[in-house]
Amino acid sequence: MELPKRAGDTPIAIQLEEGKRYSWCSCGLSEKIALCDGKHKGSAFTPITFVAEKTETKYFCTCKATKNPPYCDGTHKK
Template sequence: MSDTTPQPATPQKAPYPVEVEAGKTYYWCVCGLSAKQPFCDGKHKGGAFAPLKYTAEKDGRAWFCGCKRTGKAPLCDGRHKAL
């Protein structure tokens, strides 16, 4: 039996460092097709993916996953090193 689960595109094999603001909500691109990586621009519409809501707990730098394979979505967990 083959796995028919759709896989996201991989826009880059490294995280995106982003300065975030405490309490602000961001929508991480899950499909990998957005032109505004790492955030959603709506290119997923009609597909199997939807953006992931992320609200920053504190001001500072967050490392958003660029390979779209993280186990800590939307933040990078280093899985890109195995691609």
């Protein structure tokens, strides 16, 4: 099984805008972590894409070990 690359040790805060579409990088290869830049192409990974339900700041996982993707759940501390 292909594993994602650990892209960071702490979450990244992103200010989401209501109604805007976002794609979270699940492979860890993106140069725009925590968001997808298309580098997953040719791998087993696909980004998690969603539309922000409201304007708010959310903390996105960069270590790729979260159990609640795309958001940080504190697993990076272990």
